[in-house]
Amino acid sequence: MSITFEGVSYSYHPPAKKTAQTAAAKPAWGNAPDSVWALKDINFTLEEGEFFGIAGHTGSGKSTLIQHMNGLLQPHSGRVLVDGRDISDKKTATRARAGVGLVFQYPEHQLFAATVYDDVAFGPRNLGLGSEEVDACVREALASVALDFDTVHEKNPFELSGGQQRRVAFAGVLAMKPTTLILDEPVAGLDPAARTDFLNLIKNLHASGLTVVFVSHSMNNLARLCDRILVLKEGEQFMLGTPEEVFAQEASLKAIGLGVPSAQRMANSLRQAGVALPESFYDTARLTHELAALYQGHHGSQDSQDSRDSHDSHDHQST
Amino acid sequence: MQEIAIFGRYLAGTSPVHRMDPRAKLLLSLFVLIVIFCAQSFWGLALCALFVAGFYVIARISLLQAFKSVGWLFFIVIITALFNVFFVQGGTVFFAWGFIQISEAGVYQAAFMGCRLSLLLLSMSLLTLTTTSLDITDAFEYLFTPFTRFGLPAHELAMMMGIALRFLPQFALELQTIHRAQLSRGANFSSSPLKGGVPMITSLVVPLFTSAFRHAETLAAAMDSRCYHGGTGRSRLHPLRYTSLDRNALIVVVAMLILVVASNFIP
Ligand SMILES: Nc1ncnc2c1ncn2[C@@H]1O[C@H](COP(=O)(O)OP(=O)(O)OP(=O)(O)O)[C@@H](O)[C@H]1O
Ligand SMILES: [Mg+2]
Numbered sequence: 001m002s003i004t005f006e007g008v009s010y011s012y013h014p015p016a017k018k019t020a021q022t023a024a025a026k027p028a029w030g031n032a033p034d035s036v037w038a039l040k041d042i043n044f045t046l047e048e049g050e051f052f053g054i055a056g057h058t059g060s061g062k063s064t065l066i067q068h069m070n071g072l073l074q075p076h077s078g079r080v081l082v083d084g085r086d087i088s089d090k091k092t093a094t095r096a097r098a099g100v101g102l103v104f105q106y107p108e109h110q111l112f113a114a115t116v117y118d119d120v121a122f123g124p125r126n127l128g129l130g131s132e133e134v135d136a137c138v139r140e141a142l143a144s145v146a147l148d149f150d151t152v153h154e155k156n157p158f159e160l161s162g163g164q165q166r167r168v169a170f171a172g173v174l175a176m177k178p179t180t181l182i183l184d185e186p187v188a189g190l191d192p193a194a195r196t197d198f199l200n201l202i203k204n205l206h207a208s209g210l211t212v213v214f215v216s217h218s219m220n221n222l223a224r225l226c227d228r229i230l231v232l233k234e235g236e237q238f239m240l241g242t243p244e245e246v247f248a249q250e251a252s253l254k255a256i257g258l259g260v261p262s263a264q265r266m267a268n269s270l271r272q273a274g275v276a277l278p279e280s281f282y283d284t285a286r287l288t289h290e291l292a293a294l295y296q297g298h299h300g301s302q303d304s305q306d307s308r309d310s311h312d313s314h315d316h317q318s319t
Numbered sequence: 320m321q322e323i324a325i326f327g328r329y330l331a332g333t334s335p336v337h338r339m340d341p342r343a344k345l346l347l348s349l350f351v352l353i354v355i356f357c358a359q360s361f362w363g364l365a366l367c368a369l370f371v372a373g374f375y376v377i378a379r380i381s382l383l384q385a386f387k388s389v390g391w392l393f394f395i396v397i398i399t400a401l402f403n404v405f406f407v408q409g410g411t412v413f414f415a416w417g418f419i420q421i422s423e424a425g426v427y428q429a430a431f432m433g434c435r436l437s438l439l440l441l442s443m444s445l446l447t448l449t450t451t452s453l454d455i456t457d458a459f460e461y462l463f464t465p466f467t468r469f470g471l472p473a474h475e476l477a478m479m480m481g482i483a484l485r486f487l488p489q490f491a492l493e494l495q496t497i498h499r500a501q502l503s504r505g506a507n508f509s510s511s512p513l514k515g516g517v518p519m520i521t522s523l524v525v526p527l528f529t530s531a532f533r534h535a536e537t538l539a540a541a542m543d544s545r546c547y548h549g550g551t552g553r554s555r556l557h558p559l560r561y562t563s564l565d566r567n568a569l570i571v572v573v574a575m576l577i578l579v580v581a582s583n584f585i586p
Contacts, residue, residue, distance in 0.1 A: 072499045102503040109493075109533075110500040112525035122522065126505030158529070172504060 001099050001179060001211075003046040003069050007078035010039040010064055038064045040235045041078070046180070046213065051206050053222040053243075054215045056232035057257040062215045063105065065232065066182050069213070070100040098127065101178030105185050107169035108162065116142075116160075116168050117153040123176040141175035142168075145201060163194040170201075180211040187221070199225070223247060223261040223283060231258070244281035263287045328388060328488075329451050335564055336378035336449045341458035343565035347572050348446040354576045355438050363582040364434050370575045371442050378449050388448055389440045396436045403429035456481035460550075461559060474550025486534065490527065497526045 013036065039061045046052055046069070054062050067073040068080050071093030080087040082096045104110065113119035117138055124137040142149050145167040152160070157168050166186075173181070186202065187195040199221060206212045206225075216222050222229055223243045231239040231246060233256045239246050247253070247260045250268055259265065267282040270291075277290060331337075336344070351371075358364050375385055386393075403425060410423030447455070460477035467473050501522045502508070508519055 067499065070503055072502060097503060097505065100503075102500075104496060104500045104503075107500070109530060110497055110526050111529075112522045122501075122506070123504040126507065176505060 001083045001096075002048050003096075003100075003180070004081040004084075005042045005044050005068070005078070006081065008039060008042040008068060008075040008080060009037055009077045010061075010068065010073060010075050011037050012064075037235050039068075039075075042237050044230060044237070044240055046211065048179075049209065049211055051225055051227045052211075052213045053226035053229040054213065054232065055217070055219065055222055055229055055258060056238075060232040061235040062232060063184055064235075066102065066184060066213060066215060069180070069182055070097045070102055072102075098176065099178055100180045100182060101173040101176055102182045103170060103173050103184060103186060105188065107173070108157075108165035111157040111165060111169055111172075114156060115153065116147075116155050116157050119157055119168060120171045120175050123172055127176060137175040137177065138171075141171035144174055144205065145171045146197070147171065163190055163197075166190070166198075174205075178210070180213070181205060182213040182215075184215045185217065186214070187216070187218075219247070219259050220261045220263075223264065231256075248280040328448070330380060330384065330448050332379060332449065334377060334379045334449070336374065336445070338562075338564060339449075339568060340559055340561050340565050341450050341454035342461050342559060343561060343568060344446055344450055345455065345458045345462070347568055348442060350572050351442045351575070352439060354572070354579050355435060355442065357576065357583070358435070358579050359583045360585065361431065361434075362585050363579045364431070364438065366579050366582055367438050367575070368434070370571075371438055371445070374442070374445055378445060380445070380448055385441055385444065385448070388444045389437075392440055393437070396433050396440070399436055400429040400433040403432050452484035453481060456484070457559065472550075474553070478550075482538070486531075489534070490531065493530050494523065494527055497523055 042065065054065065056062050064073065068075060068087075071080075071087045074088055082092055082099075085092045087093050087096055111119050113122065120138045120141055121134050124134040129137065138153070139149050142152065147164065147167050152164070152168070157165055160168065170186075181202075183202065187198050190198060202212060202214070203225060214222070214225060226243060228240065228242055229246045230237065231253070238256060239249065239252075243261075247264045250260045250265070253260055260268070261283065263282050263284040263286075267277055267287050271277050275291075275294070277287075279286070279290075282290065355364075355367050358367050372382070375382060404421055405419065405425065407425040407428040408420065408422050409425070410427075412420055412422045413426070414421040450458075456477045459480060460473050463471060463473035463476065498508070501519075506519055506522060
C-alpha cells in the first residue's frame with residue numbers, strides 16, 4: 001500500500017492558544033523540549049515496494065512520524081492517506097494497522113508472553129485467525145528471522161540473549177504478514193555481527209516484496225540500503241531524495257548534526273585534496289573501483305605529479 | 320492515553336511560594352488541610368477558597384492550570400458528591416422515584432463536601448506544583464530525622480520516595496509506548512474483558528514490570544558505582560534554611576485559621 005503525508009503537523013502539546021508558538025531559543029539540533037511542533041508540514045509519498053530511509057538527529061521527530069503511518073497518532077493538521085483514503089477514518093486505520101507492521105525502538109522490551117510461541121502468536125490471534133493458521137504464521141515468522149522453531153518455541157523469551165529477543169519481537173510483527181514494515185532503529189544496541197545479520201535479514205525481507213521504512217542514525221546503513229531518504233530537522237522536512245542527492249550535501253547535513261557515509265566522506269576529502277573523482281556520490285564498492293582505475297591509469301602514463309596523488313589516495317584508503 | 324496527566328506536575332517558577340523552604344511548605348500545606356477541615360459552614364469554605372486562590376495568585380499559577388493539574392482526581396469529588404446526594408436524607412424532598420430520593424440535606428451536604436474536597440485537592444496540588452519532588456523528599460527527610468533515634472530509616476524512606484516519584488512519569492511514558500506497540504500488533508483494548516482480556520492486560524503489565532526491574536537494577540548499579548552507602552555521614556550541597564518568607568507564610572496561615580474558626584460562629 002502507498003502512504004501519503006499531506007502537510008502533516010503534530011504536537012505533543014497541542015497549542016490550546018495558537019499564540020503559544022513563539023520562537024524559543026533554537027537548539028543546535030534536535031527539538032527544544034518545549035517546542036510546540038514535533039512534526040511540521042511533512043509532505044511525501046511512500047511508494048509500494050520502496051526502501052525508504054528516515055534520518056535525523058535525536059528528537060527530530062522520526063519516531064513521531066512513523067507512528068502516523070498506522071494511525072497510532074493522528075495529525076493535528078494535514079492528512080495521512082493510505083491508498084488514497086484518510087487514516088482518520090476508523091476503518092482505514094484498522095486496515096492500515098493490519099497491513100503495516102511497526103517495530104518500535106527496542107522491541108524486545110515489549111515481550112510479555114510465557115513462551116516465544118505465545119508472544120509471536122499474539123498478533124495473528126488478534127487478527128482472529130484459527131489455531132492452524134496461527135501456527136503456520138508463527139513457524140513462518142520464526143523462520144524468516146532465522147530462529148529454529150523447535151529449539152526456541154517453548155522457551156521463555158526472557159531467557160534468550162538480547163539479539164535473540166529482538167528477533168522474537170521482530171517475528172511477532174512479521175507473523176501478522178504486513179505488506180509494509182516500519183523499523184525504528186532496528187539495529188541500535190546490537191553487536192556488529194548481530195547488526196550485519198539483522199541488516200541482511202531486512203534486505204531479504206525487502207527483496208521478498210515488502211515495503212520497508214527504516215529509521216536510523218547510521219548513514220552507512222541508510223546509504224547502502226535505501227532507495228530514498230527523508231532527513232528531518234527539528235520536526236521539519238529538511239531533505240528528501242535518493243542517497244546520491246542527499247549525501248551530495250555534506251555541509252548542510254553536518255550543520256544539523258548528521259554525517260555522510262564514510263565512503264562518501266572519504267571521496268569528498270580526496271576531491272578536496274585534488275583527486276579527480278567525477279561522480280557526486282560514492283559507496284564503498286564504487287569508490288574502490290574508481291580509485292583502482294585511477295591508480296592503474298596513472299601508472300600507465302607515469303605522470304609523476306598525478307601518481308603522487310593516487311599514492312595519497314591509497315594511503316587514505318588504508319587508514 | 321494521548322496525554323497522561325500527573326497530579327500536580329511541578330511548574331518551574333520564581334514566585335515567593337516557589338522560593339519558600341520546602342519543609343515550611345510541607346508543614347503549612349498540612350496545616351491548611353486542617354484549617355479547611357475546621358470550616359463548618361459555607362462561610363468558612365468561602366474564606367478558605369479566598370485564601371487558596373490568594374496562594375495561587377502569589378504562586379503565579381493560573382486557576383486553569385491549577386484545575387488541570389488536579390485533573391481526573393475531580394472524579395473523586397464527583398463520586399463523593401453523588402454519594403451524599405443519594406444517601407444523606409432530611410428536610411424537604413425535591414425528587415423521589417422508587418427508593419431513590421433526593422432531599423435538601425443531601426444536596427446541601429453534597430455541595431459542601433464537593434467544595435471542601437476540591438479545596439483540599441487544590442491546596443495539596445499547590446505544594447507539588449511549586450516544589451520539585453526532590454525538595455519534597457528532602458523536606459520529608461529533615462522532618463523525620465528526629466525519629467531515626469527510634470529506628471526509623473528516614474533517609475532511606477525519603478530516598479525511596481524520591482526514586483518512586485522520579486520514575487512515575489517515566490513509567491507513564493513507557494506504558495504509553497508499550498500500549499502503542501501492542502496496538503500495532505492488533506491488540507484491541509476496548510473489546511470486552513471476557514474476550515481475550517487477560518492476554519491484553521498482561522501484554523501491558525508484564526513489559527511494564529520487566530522495565531521496572533530493569534530500571535531498578537541499572538539504578539542500583541549506578542548508585543553503587545557512585546559509592547552510595549545510605550544516609551550516614553552524608554553532607555548536603557544545599558542545606559535547607561528557613562527565611563522570612565516562611566515566617567510570613569506562617570502568619571498568613573495562622574490568620575486563616577483564626578478567621579475560619581471565627582466564621583464557624585457566624586449564625
Ligand atoms: N510522549 C511524548 N510526550 C511529549 N513529548 C514527546 C513524546 N515523545 C516525543 N516527544 C517530543 O517530540 C519530539 C520528537 O521526538 P521523537 O521521539 O519523534 O524523536 P526521534 O527523532 O525519534 O528521536 P530519537 O532519535 O532519540 O529516537 C522530541 O522533542 C520529544 O521531546
Ligand atoms: Mg525515536
